[in-house]
Amino acid sequence: MRLFITIFLSGLLFTNVLAQPTRYTSFARIYAGKGTTIGKGVCIDNVQNIYVTGVESAVVSATSTNAFLIQLDSTAKQVKWRVTFAGNGIDEYTAVRYSATDSTVVVCGFTNSNTPNNNYQGIISKYTTNGTLVWTKLLGGTDVDVFNDCVININGDIYATGTTTSNTNAGSDVWAVRLNANGSELFNNTIGNAFDDQANGITVLHDTVYIVGATSDITNDNNYYLLALNTLGDTLYTKQWGSSSVNELLNKCTNGNNTLHVTGTSSFNNDKTPYFALLNTTTASVRWTYIYPVTATLDDWGICAVYFNFNDLYAQLINTKTFGYANTVDILLKVVNLNSNDVSGSVNGYKYDDVYYNACWVNDSCLIAVGTSDSYLKNGYTNLIVLKQNIYKGGQELADSVNALKPIVA
Numbered sequence: 001m002r003l004f005i006t007i008f009l010s011g012l013l014f015t016n017v018l019a020q021p022t023r024y025t026s027f028a029r030i031y032a033g034k035g036t037t038i039g040k041g042v043c044i045d046n047v048q049n050i051y052v053t054g055v056e057s058a059v060v061s062a063t064s065t066n067a068f069l070i071q072l073d074s075t076a077k078q079v080k081w082r083v084t085f086a087g088n089g090i091d092e093y094t095a096v097r098y099s100a101t102d103s104t105v106v107v108c109g110f111t112n113s114n115t116p117n118n119n120y121q122g123i124i125s126k127y128t129t130n131g132t133l134v135w136t137k138l139l140g141g142t143d144v145d146v147f148n149d150c151v152i153n154i155n156g157d158i159y160a161t162g163t164t165t166s167n168t169n170a171g172s173d174v175w176a177v178r179l180n181a182n183g184s185e186l187f188n189n190t191i192g193n194a195f196d197d198q199a200n201g202i203t204v205l206h207d208t209v210y211i212v213g214a215t216s217d218i219t220n221d222n223n224y225y226l227l228a229l230n231t232l233g234d235t236l237y238t239k240q241w242g243s244s245s246v247n248e249l250l251n252k253c254t255n256g257n258n259t260l261h262v263t264g265t266s267s268f269n270n271d272k273t274p275y276f277a278l279l280n281t282t283t284a285s286v287r288w289t290y291i292y293p294v295t296a297t298l299d300d301w302g303i304c305a306v307y308f309n310f311n312d313l314y315a316q317l318i319n320t321k322t323f324g325y326a327n328t329v330d331i332l333l334k335v336v337n338l339n340s341n342d343v344s345g346s347v348n349g350y351k352y353d354d355v356y357y358n359a360c361w362v363n364d365s366c367l368i369a370v371g372t373s374d375s376y377l378k379n380g381y382t383n384l385i386v387l388k389q390n391i392y393k394g395g396q397e398l399a400d401s402v403n404a405l406k407p408i409v410a
Contacts, residue, residue: 028387029076030373033068037384039370041096041107042360045129048074052370052386053093053107054357067093067123069107071131076386081131085123087113093123095149095358101156102181103129108160110146111138122147124160124179135183141166145175149202156181161199161211164190171196174227176211187233197225198249201262205255205281207231212262214249215240222247224264224275226284239284242266248275258282356387 031037035057043051050072055065066086070079085091093109105127112120121140124147127133139145147162157180164175173192176199179185191197192215199213209229214222223242230236242248243266250264263276277289356371366388373385 026387026389027076028385031070031079031384031386032381033384034066036372036382037068038372038382039357039384039386040092040094041358042368042370042386043096043098043105044074044360044362044368045098045103045105046100048362049080049129050074050076050368050386050388051096051098051105052384053096053109054370054384055092055109057381063090064088064113065090065092067091067107067109067111069093069096069105069127069131071105071129072386076388083127083131083133085109085111085125085136087111089113089115089118090120091123094147097150097152097158099126099152099156099158099181101152101154104134105129106150106152106158108147108150108162110162115140116142119166120144120146122160122162122175122177124150124158124177124183126158126181126183137179137183137185139177139185139188140164144172147175147177148200151202151204153204157186159202159204159209161202163198163213171216173197174199174211174213174225176202176209176227176229176233178209178231178233189229189233191227191235191238196222199227200249200251201253203253203255203260205260206258208236208281210253210255210260210281212250212253212264214264222249224248224250224262224277226250226260226262226279228281228284237284239279241286250275255281259287356385362388 033056037056038054039052040054041052045051051069052072053067053069056068057065066084068082068084070082072079085093089112091109091111091113093107096105096107098105106124108122108124110120111123112118115121115138119140119142121138122145123136123138125133125136141164143166145162145164145166147160149162150158150160152158157178160177162175163172165172167190173190174197176189176191177185178187196216197213199211201212203210207230209231211227211229213225215225216222221244223240226239228236247267248264250262253260253262255261258281260279260281261276262279266273266275275289278287279285280287356369359367359369361367369387369389371385372382374382
């Protein structure tokens with residue numbers, strides 16, 4: 001048995017209880033598509049089915065890609081169904097969310113297949129949990145419009161965000177869209193300054209929409225960027241912070257009890273280090289920041305994301321790291337105790353390039369990560385990798401070691 005602290009967010013009651021953490025079977029599985037296959041988004045439904053979305057190279061052309069969505073069972077041993085959005089151009093799904101309101105799955109991304117002048121447009125699609133398409137919406141203007149993330153509120157409304165260069169002030173702007181559960185447009189807004197702005201992550205808390213990304217100025221240096229909207233799409237406030245001569249961006253955000261959790265990277269001389277912070281949602285003040293120290297000379301922090309569990313005590317840090325075999329990219333999984341900054345975890349890499357791009361929590365002791373693996377080729381292509389892992393807390397391992405997870409080619 002192990003002592004856990006349960007925090008009751010309504011009121012100021014803090015109670016110590018004894019609980020045994022749920023132990024799941026850890027695994028790492030490889031799935032082959034029709035070409036190079038990359039997992040970009042993952043979520044689970046109310047019965048623990050796993051949904052993975054992303055992009056794969058297409059058969060019709062060496063320069064085209066297909067967007068895909070698959071449903072796996074809770075052990076990821078069975079692909080229950082698979083659908084694709086495939087045209088004659090570039091098609092990619094970047095995020096997937098489960099809607100408990102109507103038991104559906106929503107994906108977002110972008111496409112330039114069969115669009116006017118082959119310009120990129122944002123795409124949002126809704127599927128049933130059986131894989132049947134409910135509806136698809138193509139949104140955008142006459143230039144480049146992409147969705148990078150989406151979220152669903154308790155009413156089933158869909159908020160999507162990304163970047164647009166259509167009808168902007170100059171350069172790129174933040175793009176925010178809200179649809180109802182039937183796909184009807186409730187707002188479609190662009191927000192930005194005279195330089196480049198980008199949006200990478202979105203969440204909703206207390207009827208406020210929070211979008212994170214980066215904004216630039218005349219020096220072309222990016223700074224951390226936070227945008228808050230009301231449910232009508234009106235701007236409540238924007239916040240920009242960071243350092244000069246340093247490229248900084250935020251790529252993910254989640255919400256807690258009146259707290260926004262954001263993560264990103266800070267880059268100087270092409271060296272990237274992970275950054276994450278806690279912000280007060282009312283005042284937008286930064287309450288706490290942490291930059292993960294990178295000391296090894298071969299580190300590559302090109303992919304960085306943080307995921308907070310339900311009690312806001314721990315964060316899962318997912319990165320790539322050049323390690324082991326020369327010039328290969330391995331997977332680094334770490335957990336940070338936000339109370340003490342203690343970090344634990346290990347490298348999970350094999351022979352060639354292995355990268356995780358995204359993850360979701362199963363509960364506060366287990367996560368599922370998706371990405372791509374070059375170590376176990378099937379059909380001659382880089383393949384999708386799906387990992388389910390019981391995490392570490394405070395340096396103590398809860399279940400199977402990450403290092404012990406040798407991928408199974410499904």
